[in-house]
Amino acid sequence: MRTGFVLGDNIRTGLSNYKIKLQTENACLYYGKFQALRNITLRIPERSITAIIGPSGCGKSSFLRIFNRMNDLITGARVEGKVELDGQLIYEAHFDIVELRKKVGMVFQKPNPFPMSIYDNIAFGPKQHNRYTKSELDKIVESSLKQAALWDEVKDKLGQSALGLSGGQQQRLCIARVLAVEPEVILMDEPCSALDPAATLRIEDLMRTLAELYTIVIVTHNMQQAARVSDTAAFFMMASDRAGELVEYGSTSQIFTNPRDKRTEDYITGCFG
Amino acid sequence: MKLKKFGERIPQSLFFLIALSALSALALITIFIFIEGVPLIAKVGFFNFIFGMKWAPSLGQYGIFPMIVGTVLVTVGAVIIGVPIALCCSIFLAEFAPRQLSMLVRPAIQLLAGIPSVVYGFWGLIFIVPAIRNYLGGPGLSILAGSIILAIMILPTVISISEVSILALPPLLKEGAFALGATHWQTIRSVLLPAAKSGILASIILGIGRAVGETMAVIMVLGNAVALPSSILDPARTLTTNIGIEMGYASGEHQQALFATGIVLLVIIMILNASAQYAIRRK
Numbered sequence: 226m227r228t229g230f231v232l233g234d235n236i237r238t239g240l241s242n243y244k245i246k247l248q249t250e251n252a253c254l255y256y257g258k259f260q261a262l263r264n265i266t267l268r269i270p271e272r273s274i275t276a277i278i279g280p281s282g283c284g285k286s287s288f289l290r291i292f293n294r295m296n297d298l299i300t301g302a303r304v305e306g307k308v309e310l311d312g313q314l315i316y317e318a319h320f321d322i323v324e325l326r327k328k329v330g331m332v333f334q335k336p337n338p339f340p341m342s343i344y345d346n347i348a349f350g351p352k353q354h355n356r357y358t359k360s361e362l363d364k365i366v367e368s369s370l371k372q373a374a375l376w377d378e379v380k381d382k383l384g385q386s387a388l389g390l391s392g393g394q395q396q397r398l399c400i401a402r403v404l405a406v407e408p409e410v411i412l413m414d415e416p417c418s419a420l421d422p423a424a425t426l427r428i429e430d431l432m433r434t435l436a437e438l439y440t441i442v443i444v445t446h447n448m449q450q451a452a453r454v455s456d457t458a459a460f461f462m463m464a465s466d467r468a469g470e471l472v473e474y475g476s477t478s479q480i481f482t483n484p485r486d487k488r489t490e491d492y493i494t495g496c497f498g
Numbered sequence: 499m500k501l502k503k504f505g506e507r508i509p510q511s512l513f514f515l516i517a518l519s520a521l522s523a524l525a526l527i528t529i530f531i532f533i534e535g536v537p538l539i540a541k542v543g544f545f546n547f548i549f550g551m552k553w554a555p556s557l558g559q560y561g562i563f564p565m566i567v568g569t570v571l572v573t574v575g576a577v578i579i580g581v582p583i584a585l586c587c588s589i590f591l592a593e594f595a596p597r598q599l600s601m602l603v604r605p606a607i608q609l610l611a612g613i614p615s616v617v618y619g620f621w622g623l624i625f626i627v628p629a630i631r632n633y634l635g636g637p638g639l640s641i642l643a644g645s646i647i648l649a650i651m652i653l654p655t656v657i658s659i660s661e662v663s664i665l666a667l668p669p670l671l672k673e674g675a676f677a678l679g680a681t682h683w684q685t686i687r688s689v690l691l692p693a694a695k696s697g698i699l700a701s702i703i704l705g706i707g708r709a710v711g712e713t714m715a716v717i718m719v720l721g722n723a724v725a726l727p728s729s730i731l732d733p734a735r736t737l738t739t740n741i742g743i744e745m746g747y748a749s750g751e752h753q754q755a756l757f758a759t760g761i762v763l764l765v766i767i768m769i770l771n772a773s774a775q776y777a778i779r780r781k
Binding site: 293295298300323324325326327330331333335337338339340341349350352353354399402403406 | 668670
């Protein structure tokens with residue numbers, strides 16, 4: 226039996242107060258002939274943190290990459306069904322992919338600062354989209370780094386290479402880099418998996434702060450992390466043909482304390498995965 | 499047990515000796531060139547040899563400055579013509595070309611490296627030289643002809659090394675730039691090329707080394723006059739062609755002067771290779 230998203234969930238968990246930011250309806254993802262995701266129907270509320278959890282290979286990251294069309298980079302990748310940002314279908318031919326990626330930023334599993342200075346890393350995004358004066362860029366760099374809780378650590382070495390920062394700092398730099406293009410949504414693909422526990426907690430604190438302004442969707446392997454930071458959680462699993470499916474979706478507290486599906490319960494309590 | 503250990507050591511020593519023979523060939527050639535060439539440089543005077551304007555072996559005058567200028571001009575010309583083409587080609591192959599196309603183009607470019615230089619020279623003599631003579635004037639045998647031929651000859655080196663250095667970049671860099679809304683071209687220009695610049699620089703330096711060292715093709719199209727050229731349509735002589743042309747009949751002091759020319763070449767090539775190594779390691 227496959228349980229999709231039930232509209233009633235929102236009302237029960239109080240999510241109905243939120244505006245829906247991202248939405249998929251029967252979304253399917255194919256890599257060539259291989260189906261990676263099947264019939265995912267999910268609504269992601271604005272200004273909150275949604276965690277995508279599930280065992281390895283269940284298509285969590287692929288699902289995340291649907292929202293900023295990162296799968297477009299892979300030849301043979303194809304999305305069917307509806308994917309909406311603010312009610313607009315983002316896979317329509319006329320939809321501006323650059324605008325989409327400005328609105329929907331992404332933080333990757335491994336910190337990926339560009340091999341340039343800290344300043345240039347942050348200024349990179351804004352510079353691609355607009356002409357800014359030096360002082361405007363200075364302001365963007367400062368406010369982005371402050372928002373990402375990195376400013377105090379790097380303000381005296383903005384000209385130094387970003388590659389000299391620690392892993393945790395690099396990941397916050399990548400978050401600041403996303404913030405600099407003024408996104409509305411931030412997708413995070415296991416952002417802490419390469420970091421030590423202290424750096425992980427800092428990123429989690431940061432996520433909670435950012436959730437007041439941004440819609441955050443995070444893919445994570447770490448159940449405690451999902452339980453700690455997210456407001457809502459979606460549990461994915463691989464079907465017998467290896468296509469990822471949505472098993473259960475609801476508020477984080479419901480998913481973790483009172484899962485409706487036996488498979489969710491088994492996974493969360495550590496029976497498999 | 500001991501026998502087994504001994505059995506291990508035989509191939510080890512054997513390979514060491516053979517490897518050493520390759521190295522000693524380098525050492526022997528270098529030493530030989532220096533032994534032959536240095537006395538002449540000492541006799542003529544280092545300054546007179548390098549900056550002397552007159553090369554007249556029959557009069558005992560050995561100044562190679564015109565050939566240094568010729569080498570530099572031909573090489574710079576080859577870089578100006580060849581490097582932009584090579585970089586565009588490597589960016590196209592690494593970033594834009596569909597897989598099937600790049601699978602076709604890549605071996606074709608490698609094939610360019612396999613064409614014997616005498617064939618390049620012959621082709622240049624039959625096509626490039628008359629074309630220059632007819633459309634641009636001058637004798638046709640010229641620096642421009644040499645530069646065009648060398649530009650083609652350095653393509654495989656520059657293309658393949660810079661393509662590899664772009665392809666070797668972590669995919670996360672590209673994804674990071676795309677995720678910030680950068681277009682493909684913005685990503686290439688502002689992220690990928692700067693990140694690959696040490697490899698690209700190395701490819702250019704190695705290409706220059708190839709151009710400086712090329713002899714046969716250059717002899718055939720350069721005209722080989724020993725005089726300071728006043729335009730790129732003038733003939734010229736490079737350091738390599740100087741050796742190539744005169745070695746057949748040189749003897750005594752004249753022969754020493756050719757070896758001395760070889761010293762200058764060797765030093766230039768060593769500097770180029772060392773800077774290529776430095777550029778590669780610096781990243």
